[in-house]
Ligand code: KIV
């Protein structure tokens with residue numbers, strides 16, 4: 001099923017690294033690039049070479065060391081940017097230049113003080129310059145999410161004619177609803193005459209919490225590449241989260257038919273590495289990689305989970321390299337969870353014992369956010385077994 005492969009374009013080292021406080025040095029970037037290659041991403045956006053000598057150096061060093069993935073450098077639609085990116089990528093086995101320009105009326109007027117015609121010419125020119133350095137040229141239509149579809153289709157057709165092999169349709173401001181973003185991709189599939197010559201890419205931001213949903217709507221409507229970052233890091237509210245799209249595609253393989261080459265068991269380990277290296281904690285309730293993603297704390301959920309894990313878990317934590325599921329004890333927990341946790345630390349109690357212990361447990365639980373192992377030892381040791389009724 002070749003046309004059902006979704007290319008994963010990781011931009012943790014570029015869009016992710018733009019987060020204040022997340023800047024990486026070359027050594028850290030190389031370390032992460034190697035981890036990303038090991039994870040199975042198809043394209044690594046290694047940086048924005050003209051932005052600083054340090055970023056140029058990072059892109060150059062990553063180009064030397066990466067064997068299988070495509071290494072990509074970002075540019076504006078500016079000749080010097082493209083020359084510098086071409087130079088930084090010269091050692092890459094598979095170099096890609098990612099060039100582009102804002103196409104929404106807001107960008108055309110406010111950012112460039114220009115016209116639609118002039119922007120289209122600059123887009124085509126940028127792709128032609130990039131083609132001097134590599135065959136693999138990706139064009140981004142910045143703020144495509146708010147760009148008029150008819151004009152966007154004209155730009156996309158022209159850049160493909162000029163040699164772009166991937167066309168990136170960013171929802172730069174995270175504005176689109178999933179059906180709108182999906183319709184935009186469908187519009188391009190149906191109205192760009194040479195669209196079969198390029199891969200359509202989704203690059204969604206998370207300002208309304210819709211980045212993952214929008215990317216999935218994009219592939220359902222014909223896109224075949226998703227741009228994303230580990231832990232969803234990125235400008236403002238972040239980018240599409242790699243672990244989320246990889247697992248949506250995997251979990252819904254039967255109904256959607258798509259696949260990626262991501263090794264899902266590495267998702268939690270790489271999430272922790274990125275969080276540590278960028279000093280950016282992951283929110284506990286984050287899908288797939290949050291510390292609570294596989295924790296159960298209410299009595300009803302715990303009881304169901306202990307009878308059969310699938311009652312409350314759609315993913316086996318092992319499949320995404322997470323620690324085993326946790327039964328967290330709080331004042332909302334039930335007797336079966338308490339008995340389970342006692343068993344785990346070596347205490348086997350009868351049902352009657354648990355009934356009595358549960359009342360004592362609730363008194364402790366009401367004074368704390370979480371009842372810990374040492375509290376359980378204390379409860380167990382001070383417990384006097386109930387006299388058998390004859
Ligand atoms: O969000 C965006 O539009 C971008 C482009 C530079 C691809 O990051």
Ligand code: ZN
Pocket residue numbers: 015170172203205235239
């Ligand atoms: Zn972006």
